[in-house]
Amino acid sequence: MINIAIMGHGVVGSGVAEILINHKNRIEKRVENEINVKHILDLRDFDVDYSDKFTKDFNDILNDDSVSVVAEVMGGVTPAYDFVKACLQAGKSVVTSNKELVAAKGAELIKIANEKGVSFLFEASVGGGIPVLRPMANCLAANEIDEFWGILNGTTNYILNKMIVDNMDFDTALKLAQDLGFAERNPAADVEGHDACRKVCILAALGFGKHVYPEQVKTEGITSITLDDVEYADGFGAVIKLIGHAKKQADGKITASVRPTLVSREHILASVNGVFNCVVVNGDQTGEVAFYGKGAGKEATASAVVADIIDAIRHDGYKKYLNWQDGEEDYVVKDFNEIGKYYITLKGDDYSTLKTEFVAAFNNCFESYVMNEFRQEIAILTKEMAESEVLEKLQSLSHLKNYKILHTML
Amino acid sequence: MINIAIMGHGVVGSGVAEILINHKNRIEKRVENEINVKHILDLRDFDVDYSDKFTKDFNDILNDDSVSVVAEVMGGVTPAYDFVKACLQAGKSVVTSNKELVAAKGAELIKIANEKGVSFLFEASVGGGIPVLRPMANCLAANEIDEFWGILNGTTNYILNKMIVDNMDFDTALKLAQDLGFAERNPAADVEGHDACRKVCILAALGFGKHVYPEQVKTEGITSITLDDVEYADGFGAVIKLIGHAKKQADGKITASVRPTLVSREHILASVNGVFNCVVVNGDQTGEVAFYGKGAGKEATASAVVADIIDAIRHDGYKKYLNWQDGEEDYVVKDFNEIGKYYITLKGDDYSTLKTEFVAAFNNCFESYVMNEFRQEIAILTKEMAESEVLEKLQSLSHLKNYKILHTML
Numbered sequence: 009m010i011n012i013a014i015m016g017h018g019v020v021g022s023g024v025a026e027i028l029i030n031h032k033n034r035i036e037k038r039v040e041n042e043i044n045v046k047h048i049l050d051l052r053d054f055d056v057d058y059s060d061k062f063t064k065d066f067n068d069i070l071n072d073d074s075v076s077v078v079a080e081v082m083g084g085v086t087p088a089y090d091f092v093k094a095c096l097q098a099g100k101s102v103v104t105s106n107k108e109l110v111a112a113k114g115a116e117l118i119k120i121a122n123e124k125g126v127s128f129l130f131e132a133s134v135g136g137g138i139p140v141l142r143p144m145a146n147c148l149a150a151n152e153i154d155e156f157w158g159i160l161n162g163t164t165n166y167i168l169n170k171m172i173v174d175n176m177d178f179d180t181a182l183k184l185a186q187d188l189g190f191a192e193r194n195p196a197a198d199v200e201g202h203d204a205c206r207k208v209c210i211l212a213a214l215g216f217g218k219h220v221y222p223e224q225v226k227t228e229g230i231t232s233i234t235l236d237d238v239e240y241a242d243g244f245g246a247v248i249k250l251i252g253h254a255k256k257q258a259d260g261k262i263t264a265s266v267r268p269t270l271v272s273r274e275h276i277l278a279s280v281n282g283v284f285n286c287v288v289v290n291g292d293q294t295g296e297v298a299f300y301g302k303g304a305g306k307e308a309t310a311s312a313v314v315a316d317i318i319d320a321i322r323h324d325g326y327k328k329y330l331n332w333q334d335g336e337e338d339y340v341v342k343d344f345n346e347i348g349k350y351y352i353t354l355k356g357d358d359y360s361t362l363k364t365e366f367v368a369a370f371n372n373c374f375e376s377y378v379m380n381e382f383r384q385e386i387a388i389l390t391k392e393m394a395e396s397e398v399l400e401k402l403q404s405l406s407h408l409k410n411y412k413i414l415h416t417m418l
Numbered sequence: 419m420i421n422i423a424i425m426g427h428g429v430v431g432s433g434v435a436e437i438l439i440n441h442k443n444r445i446e447k448r449v450e451n452e453i454n455v456k457h458i459l460d461l462r463d464f465d466v467d468y469s470d471k472f473t474k475d476f477n478d479i480l481n482d483d484s485v486s487v488v489a490e491v492m493g494g495v496t497p498a499y500d501f502v503k504a505c506l507q508a509g510k511s512v513v514t515s516n517k518e519l520v521a522a523k524g525a526e527l528i529k530i531a532n533e534k535g536v537s538f539l540f541e542a543s544v545g546g547g548i549p550v551l552r553p554m555a556n557c558l559a560a561n562e563i564d565e566f567w568g569i570l571n572g573t574t575n576y577i578l579n580k581m582i583v584d585n586m587d588f589d590t591a592l593k594l595a596q597d598l599g600f601a602e603r604n605p606a607a608d609v610e611g612h613d614a615c616r617k618v619c620i621l622a623a624l625g626f627g628k629h630v631y632p633e634q635v636k637t638e639g640i641t642s643i644t645l646d647d648v649e650y651a652d653g654f655g656a657v658i659k660l661i662g663h664a665k666k667q668a669d670g671k672i673t674a675s676v677r678p679t680l681v682s683r684e685h686i687l688a689s690v691n692g693v694f695n696c697v698v699v700n701g702d703q704t705g706e707v708a709f710y711g712k713g714a715g716k717e718a719t720a721s722a723v724v725a726d727i728i729d730a731i732r733h734d735g736y737k738k739y740l741n742w743q744d745g746e747e748d749y750v751v752k753d754f755n756e757i758g759k760y761y762i763t764l765k766g767d768d769y770s771t772l773k774t775e776f777v778a779a780f781n782n783c784f785e786s787y788v789m790n791e792f793r794q795e796i797a798i799l800t801k802e803m804a805e806s807e808v809l810e811k812l813q814s815l816s817h818l819k820n821y822k823i824l825h826t827m828l
């Protein structure tokens with residue numbers, strides 16, 4: 009008999025409890041053992057069939073030696089970090105959906121789990137119900153991963169999709185996402201890119217072997233994206249997506265970013281709509297491989313947590329491969345000067361002079377541009393060039409008032 | 419020290435040898451042991467660095483007790499079946515990329531492997547380098563899978579893509595695919611759907627737990643698809659793809675098919691271009707999850723074989739879950755009358771009478787249609803209806819000479 013504890017009975021936690029209780033037989037067949045949800049930790053009271061399992065005291069779990077697997081689905085770093093650490097140190101396996109915790113403390117918690125010979129699993133922390141971490145860690149075992157791109161946040165993808173498909177402006181789309189429960193009342197973690205940033209940290213750590221901390225990732229949200237941008241992008245054969253990206257450099261260091269990016273309509277990431285997520289991984293042997301599915305939602309996330317619980321019980325070898333070292337301070341390159349095609353919009357204090365200056369400065373280095381007389385604005389798609397070169401050219405425009413630069417996958 | 423044998427030194431086999439030899443260190447780190455390619459079985463002679471490893475006699479592998487893992491990459495059922503069976507019975511783990519073998523003999527070989535306590539792994543048999551079987555078997559452990567759809571053959575997807583994007587007719591596109599090495603001189607296995615059919619068998623067996631044999635899958639190739647169909651489909655907001663599909667019915671039986679299908683442009687499968695493959699799996703908890711990547715190619719397939727070799731060496735628990743029973747004769751439903759939207763083209767011996775008859779018969783049950791005066795043809799997209807009802811209506815058209823019906827995902 010395997011005794012399981014669940015810490016947190018919110019959206020995901022209640023989903024985990026429901027699967028473990030309602031689909032007990034199915035799971036017992038898979039783990040070849042009886043299972044029992046023994047404790048559920050939450051400070052709130054709930055009117056559910058299994059209300060006898062609740063406790064408000066973490067020590068009921070920590071000190072119960074019969075509990076061997078703990079699911080942490082509280083979210084946040086405090087007190088989750090202390091609780092998880094204590095459980096691992098007490099020799100209990102821990103599975104979690106908490107990306108904030110893994111992005112901040114992953115390397116340390118993995119180390120403790122390894123020392124204690126227990127599992128620390130977190131498939132649900134990236135991509136909700138999509139199996140991403142396991143395939144990356146295990147199935148691509150014969151590959152070196154050198155780069156990945158992903159749509160890692162369902163909320164922002166939903167908002168951008170509404171802007172693209174329904175011509176809805178950012179504020180209206182955000183409000184709709186909030187009304188439908190896809191976005192929080194305080195949407196900053198999503199729309200400012202912080203949530204996607206944490207997932208980039210976890211994917212990069214797993215893919216490249218060293219911890220990447222959220223503050224090392226160049227992070228930009230989608231709040232500056234307007235319907236004009238969406239329209240210009242469309243003219244350039246692209247859609248705007250919030251893309252998490254990390255790449256191994258020749259010297260072993262990495263670059264990591266989250267930012268709104270023009271994605272070619274031909275690319276598989278362009279067809280990821282609504283709240284769906286997708287991670288594209290480039291392996292040296294397989295080429296591009298992608299994993300796609302619902303990145304959030306109670307059932308999807310809870311089922312990923314339960315899959316990890318099953319794994320922790322079976323003690324599959326894979327846990328060894330969910331393993332990374334702490335990173336050095338300069339492991340993630342700070343200011344990287346990328347070569348690529350850039351999307352730029354320009355406004356000036358004198359539109360007709362700006363046009364003349366623009367043509368002189370960007371002569372021969374744009375692929376396409378739009379002179380928008382009505383908006384008194386120029387939108388450009390450059391040829392491949394260094395970001396520094398773009399900035400230099402922009403500085404040479406004496407009538408430039410403001411501009412916006414976005415990266416592209418074109 | 420782990421001794422490995424490779425049976426077959428064709429495209430995939432040489433790729434496996436190259437990875438095991440050139441990336442020895444990387445793999446040894448992953449299996450925490452030394453590895454050694456001891457024998458390579460092939461009747462041909464090769465001028466390679468490792469030519470001392472070749473043998474033409476299978477018994478050199480079978481009778482070498484120091485060989486614990488064998489990669490079968492010969493293809494075909496004979497003699498691969500006899501060789502694999504003998505290796506498993508001798509207590510050696512076998513990994514294979516041979517979909518024909520797994521589709522024909524999977525249940526039996528799995529049974530032998532289980533009895534002998536060794537691994538029989540075949541990730542590379544479906545989707546080349548894309549991890550599909552593992553995620554289905556392992557990561558979705560908390561789900562019941564009730565349906566899947568897939569683009570499972572890169573050659574036909576390449577041909578259809580050329581027809582859709584470049585307006586190239588079938589014969590020209592096939593010839594181009596042959597010239598580029600994407601299609602065989604004898605393309606029947608691809609264009610008639612047999613290759614995709616075998617992959618449906620393997621996915622269905624794994625997803626639903628019982629063996630499905632190729633002859634039980636309703637299989638239709640793409641040879642009847644014309645540029646006219648591509649154009650009509652476009653008008654209906656769809657692209658034509660060769661879709662493998664299987665679904666669990668309420669009574670526990672399943673339906674399984676491979677056929678050209680109109681796929682909505684909004685669906686992720688519509689954006690799978692060129693030789694790429696994609697499998698969409700519907701789990702009861704996660705909803706739709708997709709796996710995407712290059713379905714063929716030397717490096718991609720070889721890397722999947724090597725990943726299985728690594729797994730076989732590590733004896734991961736996952737092999738237990740690559741497990742299915744033999745199926746009963748009536749397990750796969752023979753003539754199923756599906757409800758869906760149907761795409762139909764009609765030609766008659768008297769076009770104007772056919773038009774009148776068509777409008778009378780299909781009144782209120784089409785979503786859209788095209789009366790093509792120039793081709794003297796009608797193309798229809800029906801509303802949701804049973805296939806039997808469609809056929810009934812067609813029979814009522816006395817001036818109908820010939821017609822084509824395709825299924826849709828619309």
